[in-house]
Amino acid sequence: MANFILRKAEPNDVSDILRLIKELAKFEEMEEKVLLTEKDLLEDGFGDHPFYHCLVAEVPKEQSSEGYTVIAFAMYYFTYDPWIGKLLYLEDFFVMQEFRGLGIGSKILKVLSETAVKTRCSSMHFIVAENNTKSIEFYKRRGAADLSSEEGWRLFEIEKPDLLKMTSK
Amino acid sequence: MEYKLRKAEPKDVPEILRLVKELAKYEEMEHQVTLTEKDLLEDGFGETPFYHCIITEIQGDDSSGGLKVVGFAMYYFTYDPWVGKQLYLEEFYVMEQYRGLGIGSELLRHLSNLAMKTRCTGMMFVVAENNEPSVQFYKRRGAEDLSQEEGWRLFRFDKDSLVKMASPAEE
Numbered sequence: 505m506a507n508f509i510l511r512k513a514e515p516n517d518v519s520d521i522l523r524l525i526k527e528l529a530k531f532e533e534m535e536e537k538v539l540l541t542e543k544d545l546l547e548d549g550f551g552d553h554p555f556y557h558c559l560v561a562e563v564p565k566e567q568s569s570e571g572y573t574v575i576a577f578a579m580y581y582f583t584y585d586p587w588i589g590k591l592l593y594l595e596d597f598f599v600m601q602e603f604r605g606l607g608i609g610s611k612i613l614k615v616l617s618e619t620a621v622k623t624r625c626s627s628m629h630f631i632v633a634e635n636n637t638k639s640i641e642f643y644k645r646r647g648a649a650d651l652s653s654e655e656g657w658r659l660f661e662i663e664k665p666d667l668l669k670m671t672s673k
Numbered sequence: 674m675e676y677k678l679r680k681a682e683p684k685d686v687p688e689i690l691r692l693v694k695e696l697a698k699y700e701e702m703e704h705q706v707t708l709t710e711k712d713l714l715e716d717g718f719g720e721t722p723f724y725h726c727i728i729t730e731i732q733g734d735d736s737s738g739g740l741k742v743v744g745f746a747m748y749y750f751t752y753d754p755w756v757g758k759q760l761y762l763e764e765f766y767v768m769e770q771y772r773g774l775g776i777g778s779e780l781l782r783h784l785s786n787l788a789m790k791t792r793c794t795g796m797m798f799v800v801a802e803n804n805e806p807s808v809q810f811y812k813r814r815g816a817e818d819l820s821q822e823e824g825w826r827l828f829r830f831d832k833d834s835l836v837k838m839a840s841p842a843e844e
Contacts, residue, residue, distance in 0.1 A: 525754045538755045548757060556752040584724040584749055586693045586764045587706045589716060596754045617830070617838035627831045634824040647834030651827045656802040658820035659827060662785075663795045666815025670785040 507567065508608055510615055513558035513577070518545040520574035521558055528598040532633075556581045556595065559615060561608050568602075575600045578612045580619075583629065592620040594630035613646065631659060674731060674774055676743070678783050681726035683718045686710045688742040689726055696766040700801075724749045724763065727783055729776050743771040746780045748787075751797065760788040762798035781814065799827060 513521060522542055529535045548555045561576035568575060576599040583593045594616060599608050620628050629651075632639050640650075651657050662670075681689060690710055697703045716723045729744035744767035751761040762784060767776045788796050800807050808818075819825050830838070 529755060534755070540755060540757050544757050548752065555750055555758055556754075579752070579754055581752055582723055582749075583751065583761065584716065584747070584763060586724075586747055587697060587702070587708060589708050589712050590723055593751065595752060614838055617835040620835050621832075621839050625835075627829050628835060629827065629829050631825045631827050634826050643828055643830075646830065646838055648828045648830050651829050652820060653826065657799045657827045658802050658818055659797065659799055659825045660811055660816045661795050661797050661819050662811070662814060662816045664789075667785040667788050667796060670782050670814055671789060 508561050508563045508575070508603075508606070508611075510559055510561050510611055513549070513560045515546060515550045517558070517560055517574060518542045518549070520560065520572065521545055521549075521577055521579075523572075524574070524577050524598050524600070525579075525596065527600065528596060531598075559612055561599070561603075561612065563603070572600075575603045576608050576612065578616060580616060582623070582625070585626065588626040590623065590625045592616065592623070592625045592628045594628055597630075609642070674771075676729050676731045676771075676774070676776055676779075678727055678729050678779060681717070681728050681745070683714060685726070685728055685742065686713045686717070688728070689713055689717075689745060689747075692742070692745050692766055692768070693747075693764065695768065696764065727780060729767070729771075729780065731771070743768045744776050744780060746784060748784060750791070750793070753794065756794040758791065758793045760784065760791070760793045760796045762796055765798070777810070 519542055522540065522545055525540070526535055526538050529538045549558065556579050559578045560574045562573045563575055565571060565573055577596070578594065579596040580592055580594050583591045585591050597609070597612065616628065632643065644650075687710055690708065690713055693708070694703055694706050697706045717726065724747050727746045728742050730740040731743050733739045733741040745764070746762065747764040748760055748762050751759045753759050765777070765780065767780075784796065800811065
């Protein structure tokens with residue numbers, strides 16, 4: 505059983521956060537799509553107005569074969585539902601492969617749930633790829649509902665080139 | 674008909690709630706709106722705003738000649754760990770009798786400008802799959818259905834599940 509602690513991320517965690525973001529993207533075969541830099545993460549997460557918050561899990565150096573002490577993270581922020589108010593939105597959630605099955609993921613979700621309840625959020629939202637059955641089961645076991653299935657919501661995006669097109673009309 | 678777009682102010686909260694309820698009614702979910710004016714005030718105009726609003730006003734046709742709020746867009750900023758800040762369009766509504774006048778397009782244009790100014794890489798939002806007019810409105814302007822293209826599904830843990838997860842595990 506690994507010894508680990510969970511804590512709020514600090515400015516000097518940004519290189520580990522970026523490393524874990526890239527590892528998760530690699531797992532989804534999308535590593536080249538990560539354009540964010542450590543500088544962006546620093547400005548956006550630890551400036552006057554944080555656009556995201558992070559929880560990180562740390563293990564003692566001796567327990568990690570590659571010497572990394574930060575071995576898991578969850579990135580979240582607050583969103584707003586005009587019917588019920590504040591929500592906690594879980595954006596990214598990743599535990600390094602060699603540290604899975606040790607309860608780190610469950611502990612992270614527990615801390616996030618506490619945060620949501622403490623900040624008077626009505627619920628936690630997140631998206632999951634429909635073919636990621638392992639994650640879907642992980643969340644459903646804990647009571648998550650698939651709103652795309654139940655309520656027919658589809659996620660849309662308008663990217664920069666089309667936004668620019670609209671600004672000039 | 675002349676209309677004007679502007680940032681919402683604390684005094685607009687009653688009108689914002691009215692429009693939120695009208696949109697909910699259109700979706701046959703009016704009783705699900707449990708938010709109050711007090712919540713909207715604290716959450717939108719306190720130290721840390723959890724949402725922002727742009728409203729559209731027209732000159733009222735009643736004898737007082739006052740301005741009338743006929744449309745709004747509610748948005749906030751989200752964060753994509755690959756590319757950074759995004760503008761998230763949460764709610765977007767124009768009263769039925771004021772549609773077809775370009776107000777919706779103007780609101781979207783205003784939001785696009787805002788997204789560019791705040792260095793967002795995109796604008797995201799959800800649409801109900803059976804809402805054909807909205808799906809077309811957005812697709813005409815270049816929106817992509819990520820649920821279809823990338824298979825994303827929206828999930829939720831409601832309050833009961835959160836409380837269950839937050840409390841110590843039963844032995």
